[in-house]
Amino acid sequence: MDNIDPPTLVCTEAGVFAWPGFALVERQGARFVRASEREIGHLVGSLCGASVLYGPLVSTLDRAARFLERGQVEKARASVAGLHLPPRSPEIERLYRRGALDRPPPFAKIFNPDLHPRWPAGQPDGGQFRPADGASVTPVSDPDEPQSNRPPTFRELNLFGRQRSADLKEKVLSGGLAAAVAIARFAAEIGPVVTDEARTVYSRFVSRFDPPMSLDELIARTNSDHPPSWPAYENHHIVEVGPNNGKIPDSLLQSRQNQVIIPYYLHRDISDFYSTPNERYGGMTPRDFLRGKSYEEQYQFGLMVMHKFGVLK
Amino acid sequence: MKAGLQHLQDADLVERFRQLALDKSRYLIESNTQPLRRNFDDMKAIEQDLRRRGPESRKALSVLLDDTDMRVRYEAAIRLLAVVPDKAFATVQAIAKRHLMPVSAEAAIFLDGLESGEYKPE
Numbered sequence: 001m002d003n004i005d006p007p008t009l010v011c012t013e014a015g016v017f018a019w020p021g022f023a024l025v026e027r028q029g030a031r032f033v034r035a036s037e038r039e040i041g042h043l044v045g046s047l048c049g050a051s052v053l054y055g056p057l058v059s060t061l062d063r064a065a066r067f068l069e070r071g072q073v074e075k076a077r078a079s080v081a082g083l084h085l086p087p088r089s090p091e092i093e094r095l096y097r098r099g100a101l102d103r104p105p106p107f108a109k110i111f112n113p114d115l116h117p118r119w120p121a122g123q124p125d126g127g128q129f130r131p132a133d134g135a136s137v138t139p140v141s142d143p144d145e146p147q148s149n150r151p152p153t154f155r156e157l158n159l160f161g162r163q164r165s166a167d168l169k170e171k172v173l174s175g176g177l178a179a180a181v182a183i184a185r186f187a188a189e190i191g192p193v194v195t196d197e198a199r200t201v202y203s204r205f206v207s208r209f210d211p212p213m214s215l216d217e218l219i220a221r222t223n224s225d226h227p228p229s230w231p232a233y234e235n236h237h238i239v240e241v242g243p244n245n246g247k248i249p250d251s252l253l254q255s256r257q258n259q260v261i262i263p264y265y266l267h268r269d270i271s272d273f274y275s276t277p278n279e280r281y282g283g284m285t286p287r288d289f290l291r292g293k294s295y296e297e298q299y300q301f302g303l304m305v306m307h308k309f310g311v312l313k
Numbered sequence: 314m315k316a317g318l319q320h321l322q323d324a325d326l327v328e329r330f331r332q333l334a335l336d337k338s339r340y341l342i343e344s345n346t347q348p349l350r351r352n353f354d355d356m357k358a359i360e361q362d363l364r365r366r367g368p369e370s371r372k373a374l375s376v377l378l379d380d381t382d383m384r385v386r387y388e389a390a391i392r393l394l395a396v397v398p399d400k401a402f403a404t405v406q407a408i409a410k411r412h413l414m415p416v417s418a419e420a421a422i423f424l425d426g427l428e429s430g431e432y433k434p435e
Contacts (some may be wrong), residue, residue, distance in 0.1 A: 163342055166414050173412035268344055269415040275346040277353035278419070279391050280426045304425075308418040 008047060008088055011080040013073045016064050018043050019088065025065045032065040034058070041199065042187045045206050046180055048086045049228065057083060084226065154197040157190065161201035162265050164189065165208040172209070179209055203232035207263035212313045215303065218260040227261050234267040236260050236311075238302035239295055240274065243287055248295050258299070262311050270309050318362040323373040330359045331377055334388040341415060360392045371396050378404050384416050391423055394434035402427075 010017045015026035022043045025034050034040075037058055044052050060079050067076035168182040186205050190198050207228070213221070221227060222235075238260065241253050252258060262270075274287045281289040286305075290298050306312035318326065333356050340348055363370045375397050377389035390404035405427075409420035426432035 159342055170411060170413040170417075266414070269341075269418070272341050272344055272346060273415055273419065276341070276349045279353075280419075280423045280432050283353060283357065305418070305422070308421045309414060310412065310418070 008044070008085050009080050009083065011064060011073070011077040013068065015068065016061055016076070016080055018047065025061050025068065027068075030069070032068040034061050034065050037199065038187065038202075041202055042184060044085070045203065046183045047088045049089065049206070049210070052085055055083070055226075057085075086226075154200075157197055157201050158204070161186075161190070161205045162268065165205040165265055166269075169208055183209065200231040204264045207232040208265045210263050212307075212310050214313045215260075218262070218312070219256060222259060222261045223256055229261075230264070232264055233261045234264050236262045236267050236270065236306075238306070239298040240287065240290075240302075243291055244295075244298070247292075248298075252295050260306075260311075262306075266309055266311050270305055270311070273305065273309075318358060323363065323366070323370050326359050326363060327373050327376060330356060330374060330389070331380065331385050333359070334377075334385040335382060337388070338382070338384045338416075356388060356392075368396070375400065383408055383411070383413055387416050387420055394427070398434070 006019055008019050009024070010019075015032060016024045018024050023035065024040055024043070025032050027033075035043075040058060040061070044057060060083055064076040064079045067073070067079065164186055168177065168186065171177040172179045172182050183206055187202065190202060227233075236259070237253065238258050239248065239253060244253060275285055277283050277285050278289075286301075290301060293301075303312060321329070333352055337349065337352050340346065340352065360374070363373055372393075374389045375393055377385050378393070378397075378400055380386050380389070386404050387408050390401040390408075393401040394405075405420050405424055408417055409424050411417045423432070427434075
């Protein structure tokens, strides 16, 4: 559990809950049942970034559920406390706080577990009281909704994720849509079945929404103990390695200053930009335009490109 | 594509140009960079053929400045800067202000080139 007050995850004898009150593990009769990976991805991924989906979050929740079933609340609490989640996204947190996601989440008052839980907002019975031992943990979006948009192959799914993330981010940054709503909409579009492929695409979708960072922040994140990782992120060389092999020393090309981990789809966008003939550069690709230029010139060019693509502040 | 262009009407060339811009979007979303050289050369060939036909034909691409597709508007605008400068510039500027990647970033980089004088429309 992180040290932010209130914490992102809370474990009680009633289950494990994500701020601001969504059940990740909850009692169903004698058992404790974990929410679907998709729902966990949606809730915690949107709060803390896609990288949490690749840590031990789901397995820890399963372990906590087993402890809770045995009445070992302290052990369950300790398991959850052992998770080191990234800080919550201030933007998403603001959206939740001002109620941009319809009604308050069902367990908003989890610190008083005696209160009767409600069905999540967005469901047919949204906001209504429900039995404590309901039949299942209900996802925020309707899993029975026809998923006609879901492409059948990973390649198509990945292209769909790349296109949709670009379109929806444009709407978000233009002020036409809240980020949390865009993420929830995409989660609904890719369908209720959680596969590794869908999880990959979902994580890539979410990472595109990362706000731009300063160069120092990007480098620090890249070299932190828990850097974001593939498949949601990729390592980006600010000065490209391939065309400069043997011309610029490896000590520069592989230096900490020249490598940053950035969102996957944005990395694809930038790489493709370098490979595409461009009227601005007399019909050359930017890669060819840079050929033979100094490390410093190429570095400044690389920073400019990252800035224009919304990776760098 | 170059061969045979001269037999086409201006409107046909414009439609071909539009299709090439849409193809470019598709290649980019697929990271299929192999056909992009040919795609660029084909757009260039259409631009040059219209230029060869005279000022009125050269303006034919300007109908694409109102296209619903942002990539189509952008590809037309950067080739019309010397022909309908105000509208073409405003189109590039508007796309750069949006956040649709990658075309908005390309437009922003293109604008920098124009403003610094490194790129001169002809």
